[in-house]
Amino acid sequence: MYHGAAARRISAAESPNEKLNLACIGVGGRGAANVGGVRSQNLIALVDVDEKRAEGAFKKYSSAERFSDYRKMLDKLGKDLDGVVISTPDHTHFHPAYASMQLGLHTYLEKPLAHNVWETRTLTDYARENKLATQLGNQRHAMPNMHRVVELVQSGAIGKVNEVHCWVGGSRGMPSIPKDTPPVPAGLDYELWVGPAEKRPYHPSFCPYGWRFWWEYGTGETGNWGCHILDIPFWSLGLRYPSHVNARGPEVDAERTPKSMHVTYRFDQTNQNSPLDLHWYHGTPEILAQRGLSGKGHNTLFIGEDGMLLSGFDKHELLPEEKFADFKRPEQFVPKSPGFHKEWIAACKGGDAATCNFDYTGPMAETVLLGNVAYRTGGFDWNAKTLSTGNNTKAQSLIQTAYRKGWEID
Incomplete structure (x- = not known):
């Protein structure tokens, strides 16, 4: 036990009317x-x-x-x-x-x-x-548009889906390397902020926010947005773990996250009983121009045997428009969320599991992080059961990393 305390079953919220x-x-x-x-x-x-x-x-x-x-x-x-x-x-x-x-x-x-x-x-x-x-x-995950997209895909509106493209725009990454060492501001416990990571001299370029673009502390735009955006295909297609991960992008920097990348995940199985290629981009995917599509306001493109579905967090389109002009939408079956935090509060009090509980989001978060690993070390076959990257030993070294002295886990 990390704190030397015995695990216990909590009971303060046995009644739904009790406050946590x-x-x-x-x-x-x-x-x-x-x-x-x-x-x-x-x-x-x-x-x-x-x-x-x-x-x-x-x-x-x-x-x-x-x-x-x-x-x-x-x-x-x-x-x-x-x-x-x-x-x-x-x-x-x-x-x-x-x-x-x-x-x-x-x-x-x-x-x-x-x-x-x-x-x-x-x-x-x-x-x-x-x-x-x-x-x-x-x-x-609680936004109504996300629910409607899930219903369309799962009801077969665009047929069997064989590829999905997801992206986040912008080019954030590769921050400048600090050359000065200003004093730690009053009121900041920098030692605790660094925690288990390798310690470097304080600099305001990474603390309190720019940490996101340093591998030692963050996971780049892929970690920042990947879970939000890949939630759409993961939920719609019942995805779990990829079997192969590959990535490309600009030259890898040992310390800083990139301004762009393209990751390809291979899933052997979906809820449509077929394999899938899922593409993740930090940057605008070429397929939008190839298909004559605008990505404005969108972040996900499903390509199915009977059409396409272009989606963002708050809007979506079935394509080609003329094919779906008289399309009758399926009855809504994804229930409205009572509120994202309220879901968790209710689950703590003995209600249904929250929709983004770790059993669902854990595999998705792992997938996001595997994209970063593949970008930094090259592609690999992924054994989700053993957390193994096959013959890619460099990738394996990033699956679990060491902690600074004093922060080791028993």
């Missing part, structure tokens, strides 16, 4: 929105290593006890909690989540779930084995 006792770890930036999402419950503790970024949440929820170190918070209050909401940088997802889950706490965790595949699988398996309510921060 929650701690929020990481309450600035995206974390502030997640705190707001669970504000209907008892906010017992707020944890953040950066007093300045957390200032708004600290003031707004002043009755919650404040901490800078989640470990001290769990040691003091863990026995009184029902769950945790974690919204920290990618490299510090696993440690607070695993420690909390070992104490029997239900867990809401920001995407992409963890920083590497081993961490992701470990959290996914632990949650299932210990019957913990989980939710990955894929809040767009």
Whole structure:
């Protein structure tokens, strides 16, 4: 046990009418929105290593006890909690989540779930084995348009789907390497911010936000957007784990994430009983121009035997338009979400599993992270059961990485 505490079954929320006792770890930036999402419950503790970024949440929820170190918070209050909401940088997802889950706490965790595949699988398996309510921060999963797209694909509107293309635009990545070493700002516990990762001198270009584009701390635009966007084909086609992953892009930098990439995943099986090629792009895919399509407002193109479906988070089109002019849409069968955070709260109280529980999102998050691995090391066959990259030993070295001294996991 990471904290030396015995795992326990929590009971504070046995009644749906009881409020949960929650701690929020990481309450600035995206974390502030997640705190707001669970504000209907008892906010017992707020944890953040950066007093300045957390200032708004600290003031707004002043009755919650404040901490800078989640470990001290769990040691003091863990026995009184029902769950945790974690919204920290990618490299510090696993440690607070695993420690909390070992104490029997239900867990809401920001995407992409963890920083590497081993961490992701470990959290996914632990949650299932210990019957913990989980939710990955894929809040767009609750959008009605996403539901309609799933219904169209699963009802066979475009026939059997043999390829899907997903993308995020822009060219964020490859930040400038800092040349100066400014002092750590007052109110920031930089040692805790670095946590289990390799320590480098503080610089505002990666702390508090630019970390996303450094491999040591983040997972690039693929990790930033992959879980949101690949959610559309994963849900629609019942995807689990790819059997092969390949990627290409600009020259690999050992420290920084790229400005573009193209990953191809091979899935041997879908809910349509057929193989699938799933393409992920950081950048605009060439297939849009080849098909005479505009990607504006969209991020996913399903190509089926009987047509195409072009989708974004809040709109979609069946193509070619003339073929579907008189198309009768299927009856709606995906239920409306009561609210993304409310799903998790209800699950914590004994209700149905939240829609983005780790059993669903774990394989998706692993797939996203495998794309980064393939870009950095070359393609490989993937054995999801053994977490093996076959003959690609460089890829294998990125599936599980070492932690800084003092942050090792027993």
